[in-house]
Amino acid sequence: MAKYVLSRLFAMVITLWIIVTITFFLMHAVPGSPFNQERNTSEAVQQNLEAHYHLDEPVFIQYVIYIKSLATLDFGPSIKQSSTSVNEMIGRGFPVSAELGITSLLFAVISGVILGILAALKHNGAIDYIAMTFAVIGISVPNFIMATLLIQQLAVTWEIFPVATWATPLHMILPSIALATGPMAIIARLTRSSMIEVLNQDYILTARAKGMTTFQIVTKHAMRNALLPVITILGTLVAGVLTGSFVIEKIFAIPGMGKYFINGINDRDYPVIMGTTVFYSAFLILMLFIVDIAYGILDPRIKLHKRGN
Amino acid sequence: MKKLVVLLLSIVLLLGIVGCTTTENSSSNSGSGSDESKQEGKKVLKLNNGSEPTSFDPPIGFDSVSWNALNNLMEGMTRLDKDDKPQPAIAKEWELSDDGKTYTFHLREDAKWSNGEPVTAGDFEFAWKRLANPDTASPAAFLAYFIEGAEAFNTGEGSEEDMMVKAVDEKTLEVTLESPVAYFPSLVSNPAFFPVHKETVEANPEWHTEADTYVSNGPFKLTKWEHDSEFVFSKNENYWDAANVKLDEVDWAMIDDTNTEYQMYKTGELHTSDVPADLSEELFNDGKAQVEDQSGTYFYRFNLEMEPFQNENIRKAFAMAVDQQKIVDFVTKNEEKPAHGFVAYGFEDASGGDFREVGGDLVTTDADKAKELLEKGMEEEGYDELPNVTLTYNTSDDHKKIAETLQQMYKEVLGVNVDLANQEWNVFSDEQKQLKLQFSRSSFLADYGDPINFLESFQTGHSMNRTGWSSEEYDRLIQQAKEETDEAKRFELMHEAEALLFEEMPIFPIHFYNQVYLQSGDVTGIVRHPVGYMELKGAAIK
Numbered sequence A: 001m002a003k004y005v006l007s008r009l010f011a012m013v014i015t016l017w018i019i020v021t022i023t024f025f026l027m028h029a030v031p032g033s034p035f036n037q038e039r040n041t042s043e044a045v046q047q048n049l050e051a052h053y054h055l056d057e058p059v060f061i062q063y064v065i066y067i068k069s070l071a072t073l074d075f076g077p078s079i080k081q082s083s084t085s086v087n088e089m090i091g092r093g094f095p096v097s098a099e100l101g102i103t104s105l106l107f108a109v110i111s112g113v114i115l116g117i118l119a120a121l122k123h124n125g126a127i128d129y130i131a132m133t134f135a136v137i138g139i140s141v142p143n144f145i146m147a148t149l150l151i152q153q154l155a156v157t158w159e160i161f162p163v164a165t166w167a168t169p170l171h172m173i174l175p176s177i178a179l180a181t182g183p184m185a186i187i188a189r190l191t192r193s194s195m196i197e198v199l200n201q202d203y204i205l206t207a208r209a210k211g212m213t214t215f216q217i218v219t220k221h222a223m224r225n226a227l228l229p230v231i232t233i234l235g236t237l238v239a240g241v242l243t244g245s246f247v248i249e250k251i252f253a254i255p256g257m258g259k260y261f262i263n264g265i266n267d268r269d270y271p272v273i274m275g276t277t278v279f280y281s282a283f284l285i286l287m288l289f290i291v292d293i294a295y296g297i298l299d300p301r302i303k304l305h306k307r308g309n
Numbered sequence B: 001m002k003k004l005v006v007l008l009l010s011i012v013l014l015l016g017i018v019g020c021t022t023t024e025n026s027s028s029n030s031g032s033g034s035d036e037s038k039q040e041g042k043k044v045l046k047l048n049n050g051s052e053p054t055s056f057d058p059p060i061g062f063d064s065v066s067w068n069a070l071n072n073l074m075e076g077m078t079r080l081d082k083d084d085k086p087q088p089a090i091a092k093e094w095e096l097s098d099d100g101k102t103y104t105f106h107l108r109e110d111a112k113w114s115n116g117e118p119v120t121a122g123d124f125e126f127a128w129k130r131l132a133n134p135d136t137a138s139p140a141a142f143l144a145y146f147i148e149g150a151e152a153f154n155t156g157e158g159s160e161e162d163m164m165v166k167a168v169d170e171k172t173l174e175v176t177l178e179s180p181v182a183y184f185p186s187l188v189s190n191p192a193f194f195p196v197h198k199e200t201v202e203a204n205p206e207w208h209t210e211a212d213t214y215v216s217n218g219p220f221k222l223t224k225w226e227h228d229s230e231f232v233f234s235k236n237e238n239y240w241d242a243a244n245v246k247l248d249e250v251d252w253a254m255i256d257d258t259n260t261e262y263q264m265y266k267t268g269e270l271h272t273s274d275v276p277a278d279l280s281e282e283l284f285n286d287g288k289a290q291v292e293d294q295s296g297t298y299f300y301r302f303n304l305e306m307e308p309f310q311n312e313n314i315r316k317a318f319a320m321a322v323d324q325q326k327i328v329d330f331v332t333k334n335e336e337k338p339a340h341g342f343v344a345y346g347f348e349d350a351s352g353g354d355f356r357e358v359g360g361d362l363v364t365t366d367a368d369k370a371k372e373l374l375e376k377g378m379e380e381e382g383y384d385e386l387p388n389v390t391l392t393y394n395t396s397d398d399h400k401k402i403a404e405t406l407q408q409m410y411k412e413v414l415g416v417n418v419d420l421a422n423q424e425w426n427v428f429s430d431e432q433k434q435l436k437l438q439f440s441r442s443s444f445l446a447d448y449g450d451p452i453n454f455l456e457s458f459q460t461g462h463s464m465n466r467t468g469w470s471s472e473e474y475d476r477l478i479q480q481a482k483e484e485t486d487e488a489k490r491f492e493l494m495h496e497a498e499a500l501l502f503e504e505m506p507i508f509p510i511h512f513y514n515q516v517y518l519q520s521g522d523v524t525g526i527v528r529h530p531v532g533y534m535e536l537k538g539a540a541i542k
Helices: A002-029 A043-052 A059-071 A086-121 A126-140 A143-157 A169-199 A202-209 A214-226 A228-242 A246-251 A258-266 A270-298 B002-014 B022-028 B064-073 B121-132 B141-146 B150-154 B198-203 B258-266 B277-285 B312-320 B324-332 B355-359 B367-381 B397-414 B425-433 B451-458 B472-483 B487-504
Strands: B044-048 B078-080 B086-088 B091-096 B102-107 B165-169 B172-176 B220-226 B230-235 B249-253 B290-302 B389-394 B418-423 B439-445 B507-519
Touching: A002 A059, A002 A270, A043 B141, A043 B150, A059 A270, A086 A126, A086 A169, A086 A214, A086 A228, A086 A246, A086 A258, A086 A270, A126 A169, A143 A169, A143 A246, A143 B258, A169 A214, A169 A228, A169 A246, A202 A214, A214 A228, A228 A270, A246 A258, A258 A270, B064 B220, B064 B230, B086 B091, B102 B121, B121 B141, B121 B150, B121 B165, B121 B172, B121 B198, B141 B150, B312 B367, B312 B397, B312 B507, B324 B397, B324 B507, B355 B487, B367 B397, B389 B397, B389 B425, B397 B418, B397 B439, B418 B425, B425 B439, B439 B507, B451 B472, B451 B487, B472 B487
Parallel strands: B044 B249, B389 B418, B389 B439
Antiparallel strands: B078 B086, B091 B102, B102 B172, B165 B172, B220 B230, B230 B249, B290 B439, B290 B507
């Protein structure tokens, strides 16, 4: 096990390095500059700015400088918001995005799994159809439409919730729901299909024969196997949802880190592009690693160390 | 046991990751100023800044998200009144030498910083030299070039000592300009020329990044800055004219989405809002949307280094085929003024006339003439068929609508099929500067309140030229206008230059910009200048 973890960690570092390198050179290959403005600036001013951020050096030198500072976990200052470092940006934005992400993920997982199980138990029944219609709507309605609808109805017309911003727990409800509908629908569908498969297994029949109630069967025997596919996508989902959603954060004016992914690129704010990419990749790789470990525990048939023992 | 492990794992997966972050929630849960605002009699104005200010360090935050707010935190030598005229602010008066080049500003005795210390001429000298210092890397540094020696200092050819701004004593600042600039008092109202508290800046280079270290000298002081979320201004009791500041507090939200902003305006969480594009027609019809001029021009650039626009008559044909009035009436529908010249409205000459009105329409819509000029131009160039024309704009719905309208107009009027192309903004901007685009969308917003700011753009090799157009005559006129001390003559030279620009037509205008907004009836006294930034000093709320 320890050997496995070590080799995985090593692979993770290599993967990250490859991502950093490719992103760095791609980013500099794209036309444009962080100082491009439609308004007037003089040539000298432009040069002073470039010198200030070492952008006048050859790209390879910039790469070496960047890797050196990255080794100390320093992402450097943002060019656009020159008084803020990228570390500060992530430090401020990630907790907020994560808070929103966790709330909506909890909502998505709990309601998704329940919907999926109900649908599987009443396979081809009314509940199944209702739950799956719900799921199809959840997948097909984009979250920005959902967000606008929620604001219009619940905040403006009925005035139950505040329209936007991020202040009290009450402010968290609408964005969490808007963000959760998509993942919830995916989870519901996955749970349903694997649950149906599991429920047809012999051991479930045995359990039934022993006189267990449906509730016991589902919670004790079926769920553990049925949730394997859900765990699989959870890794990606967690990384995606926790690092922020550009659209939802923009609509609800939430100070998360979602906007940095998009604005960094639009502004050609190189340190921000790199910082967010590195952070997201590291986070995603870590999540996938945790998911792999979780497999081994959930399903003893999966061996982590290939030809071990 | 195994069940327990499964349970624990799922919890780890979901919660464990942020165990460390939940402790920080308290900071984001700090209620907005609204709770405090319920205290009796407190006058709180609620505005939206759109996004996090780039920087509240005057020479750095060269954009409206920084300077709109900063304009009310700090104060320069002068401040623009509601008619956009510079009025004494930190300077109580100033004198101009006979050659029109040396200004002597006398500071108010009672001008103080928010920390209680006096605002000195030394603070201004320090701030202006800091603006030009190449190490500051200010994007607004070129505004300092009016001061003698500033350009040399900024480009690294001169030294700080040779930049001609000097604190003669505690309260007197003397500044010598490169050439006479009649509008210098208006220019120094610009945030780039705001003073900074020298000791604070020298002691802590990060002074401007947080509310507790920020020192200001304007009507308001920064009392809270929750990054990416909101900031709060309170009345600055140390301000020399505090008696005339009617608001107790200004809460600035940062809402990027216009629809959300509009919804919050409707529920009373904001006092002003932009107009969402989809609703603009409706809001104009209801008379709810208000309009203010903005000094800037939406225009198109021809590239004179690419066929067929090396030919003046073909350029003119493309310009005259466009009906600006129709574009503002049926396409943009934002009540802009159609533009038939490059310099916007709002610049008064010596005898009180408006520059634009005196200059008149320099390009008019004329379908027959356009057709005639196109034929003539094609003949001159020996074209049987016009080379392909591609019109490029940066990706945006608004620009697309105008581009498609132009395409239609060229087809109807000239019988020419124009291709459309759009590019991501940064790519577009790069290619336009490198003269790789044949025919492209452009805009200009004035940095200071004088027609010369518009016209200097098209001097040979100027960074705003971007057309490949060059005229010795034009360059000479602009140079003369910059050195002329007589206002009437200066305006004459500028009119002559603008006429010449349209004689050769390297560009043609579409419309002048404006500022459209919604504002609660309870709010009065917010001033939005055509050139300059939002003014809250005289703002009040019922």
